[in-house]
Amino acid sequence: MSAQEVRALVARARTTGTRTDTGPQLAPPAAGSHFVVLVKPEVMTPDLAADAAAGAVRVLGGADVGVLRAAVVPAGDFARRGYLLLHYPRLHRLAADGPEALTSGARRELRSLMTTAGTGDVLGAYEAMTREAGLTPRDLDQRCRSAGVHKLGSGSYASVTGLNGAPVTVLNGFLPALAEGYTRAGDLVGLLECHSPREIDVLRSEVLGALHPAHAAPHSLRGALGALARSRGTALSEGRNAVHLSAGHLEGMFQAWRYFAAADGRGVGSTAFGKDLAERGVPQAATAALAADHNLTEDSGETFSPHGATEGLHREDALDRVRAWATGKGLGTT
Template sequence: MVTREDVHSLVAGARQVGGRRDTGLVRKPAPDSGSHVVVLVKPELLGAAAEEAMTEVVRVLGSGEVDILRCAVMPAADFSARGALLRHYPRLHRVAADGAAALAGDARRALEALTATSGRLDVLGAYAALDHDANLSAATLETRCREAGITKLGSGSYASTVEVLGRPIVVLNGFLPALADAYRQDRGALVGLLECHSDREVGDLRSGLLGALHPGQAAPGSLRGAAGAVAGRHGIELSEGRNGVHLSAGHLEGMLQAWRYFAAADGCGVDSTALGRALVGHGVPTAFITGLAADHNLPCGPADTVAPHGATESLSRDEVIGLVRRWATTTPTNGRVLV
């Protein structure tokens, strides 16, 4: 069990050495039932209030019937430099970098509907939008997108109609460059990672325990509600975009994050996670499972594609196992994920 003293020691150690500090190997792996997820405590919350914020997260998880198996803390700049931020939000980054070409089928159709009603405007990924205007900063682009409104097209895919060089365009994931900058720029900020298990379903954890997207609107007993309370006491501004806490969006994402942040650090494969063991036991190749971490589009019917992480968000553990088994046998790439 991770305690208040543990998180205080991790925070102090990460600050002292400028690197990752970890509670270490767990005595027994996550059970083969329930939800195996990761909670990410973000740098906007882990600055001057890091010890208090991590203590509150541990408290809320415990009161919400969640067992913390392991915890790690590391500098946010290191988290970004090692590519962990990119891999935590792979589709957000890909859509921001590659634009419409990276969209899965449902998001592409939603974009077509949006541009049809907007006069078929040009569509740019966030980074291409910055390239088009050398005087446009990542922070200004995010402000324009939030003021104009952000429409969710699909998993990890968002659109805003804003002006760039005096003409309206549709920008995809326009908030992402500024979000990435926030991890790199505050050298004193940390990231907290907690490997967790609960008998509660992931959907229940996200709708009940995680709390509303904006911490100021989240229930007091939720993770984001507690984050908002800590932020208020320390003059920290949180928002929908900088909401302090993330919890794995589904069983598939939880498995991949538990592997990436903890098992991989021990030299173990994805088959050491609870869901990974189950998938391998059902004959899914390990290479296929690890390939899903990048969230590349997979074929889904004639001339259609699906985003793996988004497609599994609302599914039960058994449903996820069934869907991944089907993908592994029907994806025409010899067991490899599309790139």
Template sequence: MRTPAADDGTHFVTLVKPEVLRTDTAVDAMAEVVRVLEAADVAILRCALMPAKEFGELGFLLRHYPRLHRIATDGPSGLCSDAKRELVSLLARSEASFAVGAFQAGAYDTILSATTLEARCREAGIHKLGSGSYASVIELNGVPIAVLNGFVPALTSSYLDPTALVGLIECHSYREIADLRADVLGALNPDAAKVNSLRGALGALGRKYGVDLSEGRNGVHLSAGHLEGMFQCWQYFAAADGHGLESTALGRSLDDRGTPMAAVAALADDRNLREDSEKTVAPFGATEDLSRDAVVDRVRRWTADGRGTDT
């Protein structure tokens, strides 16, 4: 029987993406990820592989990046307060007068493909507005429009390859999540990442096998914070065993302190959370760089106050 993650430290998921898990590369790619993690004092608790197409069809991709998909679908209405302010600033600096979600862009250009949309957005530049919220100003039928999360339709379609796999690794480390993401995950573009980081190692592997990795297809993702990591560890591993959130390391800490777990579970969709009368925040983004103890305190405060989600 698997030993559960320790109650302290960092409990997270490393997701190995389909661009590096092809038939000819999967074994070497997973071996490289395991090598880098173990060299970084990360304990591997469990691993799983599943077809990328199944990962997408069962909703795991949407659940892994809930805010990315929501903003791509709902557009500006899904942005939290700070992201809305950043969008207003971007519109003021550009020729665009309004913004739409990526899945709405086709209404303005009916022959637009997901691949073309992503290419146009990356060529124009992708501006980060906030957690899971990005904007690019491009022309659609001659009209300048700010497209939100314009890379998401192409990202979604990349998981439809019936020959590709997704790798899921449940991990534990006594290093903080911010340190793991900065030092072990590596730079967004694998070509610029340190050679001993996950993205650097996969970038080198990609060059060996002729796999073109980039900022948009960088081979690997690591939970962005303790809160996100808790939900990912639960949905990929604990849930299959029939266990609830309290079976995860962070979940046990919250449950032991009397935190209402139903209210904690409501944060899984990363919907906007009202902090006060003027401001909403993205739960995953608001806890991304916090220490484990700080995340416990903030989640307990959110749930004790009975703060509801907005969108």
């Protein structure tokens, strides 16, 4: 897919105010990495969207990544349809449910942080929003980032900050501001279904770029889109980092399915990774059950995130790991 084709897609989405799509592929790639790049609303504004989407396609093409299909969706529609919630299921669950959603390892990290900080109150981000009159999502985000964001585990972050003058540990305190970023009229979301012979962990380290666009390499996705935004007077930040690339083969499968194959009425088994799981004897229902990234429980009682446990794994290792979960004993969901 060319940069010019994706420019035309953006133009149609702006004209119609609805999702535009280049249409289904005949078959998913048989091997390699099959994943999604999401270009976020902060660089898909009315004056930046065409250049941002085209720039992403150019960077990917130069990194041995083919764009198989593209879609452009109004940002508000993306959020209203639940795509944002489903794109970051663990981020949202922790922000809404608080510490009950943490895995065993993340709970240990939280206890260590609280012991060091001397705090006892832990709130999910949305509960925190109710504890101080006039607190805005941006205020909470800024407080948490100023205090420091500590990674507890996959999709699980904590900040020791203050509410009404009292210290409190807030989980995923940036999430309300992130969600608010999908509410501005005229902004779009770009979705690129991608394939590469390169492993996803390599693409994330060499092509995605550092979390803060200002610190990302110029040839990376975040570096290129961050420079584009700055040239138009928009400064991005660590929280507004322009672009997401699937964190692993399992997450990539669900994103390719949800944004593209499902819209055509096809199941998760129509994706490359899903097809290989089926060939290894994993029922499609067992595969689909992992989409929401609910905790799995080992025989020992330890809980873990299936999406997090497959981040950084090479494709064959990820396939073996998911097959073991589906066929092993002593695993459940919580």
